[in-house]
Amino acid sequence: xxxxxxxxxxxxxxxxxxxxxxxxxxxxxxxxxxxxxxxxxxxxxxxxxxxxxxxxxxxxxxxxxxxxxxxxxxxxxxxxxxxxxxxxxxxxxxxxxxxxxxxxxxxxxxxxxxxxxx
Numbered sequence: 001x002x003x004x005x006x007x008x009x010x011x012x013x014x015x016x017x018x019x020x021x022x023x024x025x026x027x028x029x030x031x032x033x034x035x036x037x038x039x040x041x042x043x044x045x046x047x048x049x050x051x052x053x054x055x056x057x058x059x060x061x062x063x064x065x066x067x068x069x070x071x072x073x074x075x076x077x078x079x080x081x082x083x084x085x086x087x088x089x090x091x092x093x094x095x096x097x098x099x100x101x102x103x104x105x106x107x108x109x110x111x112x113x114x115x116x117x118x
Contacts, residue, residue: 007030015030020022044093048086048089048090053084055082055086058079059075059083071085
């Protein structure tokens with residue numbers, strides 16, 4: 001199903017000029033550019049989630065658990081700093097406000113408490 005979007009005149013002119021240079025239709029070029037941008041965004045966010053999983057594994061020692069003789073602190077300050085920076089990047093990319101996450105966690109906990117008390 002086709003959709004209509006509004007594009008600023010200056011951007012439309014740039015798009016038409018680029019389409020002329022490429023020898024294609026401006027509408028087709030716009031669709032290809034949007035699709036490519038969305039794919040790049042998805043790939044970037046997937047890369048961030050992969051980094052989250054890697055860091056979680058490192059923080060929890062899931063990759064290689066230390067033996068008693070190799071006891072070490074898994075949650076080192078550099079790992080915690082990496083985690084905070086990664087979560088900040090992820091929330092910016094997903095356009096999620098920290099307050100929204102806090103509200104969701106509070107609501108889930110309240111629901112859990114209600115279910116446990118009934």
